[in-house]
Amino acid sequence: MSLKNKLSRMKGHMQLDGRKASEQEQKNYEDHSNEKSDAKLPAKFNQWIPLKGKPLFLEEQYTIFREIHYPLDFQLGNTQLSELKEVVRLWEGADTDHPLSTKGIDAEQLIFFDTETTGLGGGTGNTIFLLGYCHLEDDVVKVKQFFLPGPADEAAMYFHFLQDVNDLSNLVTYNGKAFDWPQVKTRHTLVRDKVPLLPKFGHYDLLHAARRLWKDTLPSCRLTIVEKEILGIERVDDTPGSLAPLLYFDFLKEKDPKIIEGVLKHNEYDVLSLIVLYVQLSKRILNCEDVSSTMKEKYEIARWYEKVKEPMKAAEMYEEVVKSNVSCRDEALLALGLLLKKQKQRDEAMDCFEGVAIKENALAITACIELAKLFEHQFKDFDKALYYSERAYEQQKKAARLLREKKTLDDLKARIERLRKKR
DNA sequence: TCGGTTGATTTAACACCGCC
DNA sequence: GGCGGTGTTAAATCAACCGA
Incomplete structure (x- = not known):
């Protein structure tokens, strides 16, 4: 035809x-x-x-x-x-x-x-x-x-x-x-x-x-x-x-x-x-109330705001996601922590990282490393810094298969040795 | 003063994807 | 099936800070 x-x-x-x-x-x-x-x-x-x-x-x-x-x-x-x-x-x-x-x-x-x-x-x-x-x-x-x-x-x-x-x-x-x-x-x-x-x-x-x-x-x-x-x-x-x-x-x-x-x-x-x-x-x-955005959409929009150097808008969106109980909640909490750290809001950032650090996943490793940095360089609490470094090391050891992860493991080993001397 | 650490920024390479 | 924009990632560079 x-x-x-x-x-x-x-x-x-x-x-x-x-x-x-x-x-x-x-x-x-x-x-x-x-x-x-x-x-x-x-x-x-x-x-x-x-x-x-x-x-x-x-x-x-x-x-x-x-x-x-x-x-x-x-x-x-x-x-x-x-x-x-x-x-x-x-x-x-x-x-x-x-x-x-x-x-x-x-x-x-x-x-x-x-x-x-x-x-x-x-x-x-x-x-x-x-x-x-x-x-x-x-x-x-x-x-x-x-x-x-x-x-x-x-x-x-x-x-x-x-x-x-x-x-x-x-x-x-x-x-x-x-x-x-x-x-x-x-x-x-x-x-x-x-x-x-x-x-x-x-x-x-x-x-x-x-x-x-x-x-x-x-x-x-x-x-x-x-x-x-x-x-x-x-x-x-x-x-x-x-x-x-x-x-x-x-x-x-x-x-x-x-x-x-x-x-x-x-x-x-x-x-x-x-x-x-x-x-x-x-x-x-624009976060209009008459449209039912999903939390995943809000999370992605927050990342977008962050990319275009709108940290306040990004933080608002991340906070909404953090209040929910969806699968991307931990990602949002970690991202919010990093954002707050950049703005020198260290106590608030610490709360975010601690919320993620108690989990057992790849995000928790990053959160533990961030906590180790905060406790070593900002709060001068070397015991806590060592605790989070060791925690990150143990979790990273389980996951370390790729070369990139091996490097993280080596970095963590160096951090732990430094902290043991500082204590 | 020097070396180590961190963070910010830039650059490059690469992979992915959707248009008709 | 070609093209170009974009996101991701890694590497390089630089500046600031701090402790020894």
Whole structure:
């Protein structure tokens, strides 16, 4: 069966999240039907009308442009699009310099961006055939797509896309730092004489944020998995991205827009999902009460705050985890201890280390070594320092198989000998 | 004054992963 | 199936501190 026939059997597909989505889509189609079709256009463009596509020209070239509007009360998975405004407002009031913070940026400035290409490889052999994004404007979310109808029309596609995003300043993507944006830059160099310069965008890549929070709890951090497990979005009859190149090549042969409809819808939902993902990530990072973060998420967010030199925020999050009784509690307690030690809060740090040192695991060894250091160099209690050194040595001896662990063992032996002389 | 210890920072190498 | 960003880890370097 040809791809065209397969697609024709998928009529009525691309339904997102049950009834609400299908009702909304119907409304979108009704909205679109109110648009005036341009009777002067050549007949070949009429077949784009059911897909809400229309040509935009640049000299002899053209791109197919689609624009779909979603109201702010549109529910996608567990999130309403209006929550984007809410989290941008929260970031504005938050006293933190987090990488996902939009402080100083309007919600309207965010471009949730995704491309469809003819393959994965880099270089000039690979073509972007769809530039899609959505953003907030006049209290609706507008999805805009620029489609490449043929290999000779790239300048038109980039021209109209770049003109359109002229006033916007910040990209939000999923793996866009490594994939989408380098591809855009490569292709842009080939048409740069005819199109505007690429803007200097700020860039939020949500893949890396998702990895930080869920790398240990999800089977993978692919967007579809995150959508299903975290965002509550279940796509029905979605056209997988891996099929996009095949479908596009089929379109180039047949010139039938229906062939590519599934890819357009896939891209449309990809960019909408980015809004939902950004909202859910932000709410967890900002520790909003209306989202039920797991302790593991709080622990990972605390580590993230620590990495970006926000020790107070990190400590707050670690403390929440320490109060719980989850498997990462000891990790949080040890991390909190190290954090407090750095801030010279030695008594508080000691309490944390002692809480971990009573356990019998790899964390306890680190905690014992930290206690030995504190008692030797800060509290000058050499008996206790020796006690914790010996305790660490005994536990380390059981585990010492790797070279790295052997070094720890040797270091501990030296520490014990030094302390025995000091006593 | 010197040597030992610790902590902070930088650098490099490496492995992993998700995009179509 | 190529690419680039990121996290992790280890090693190197330097400064500060302290005791002998």
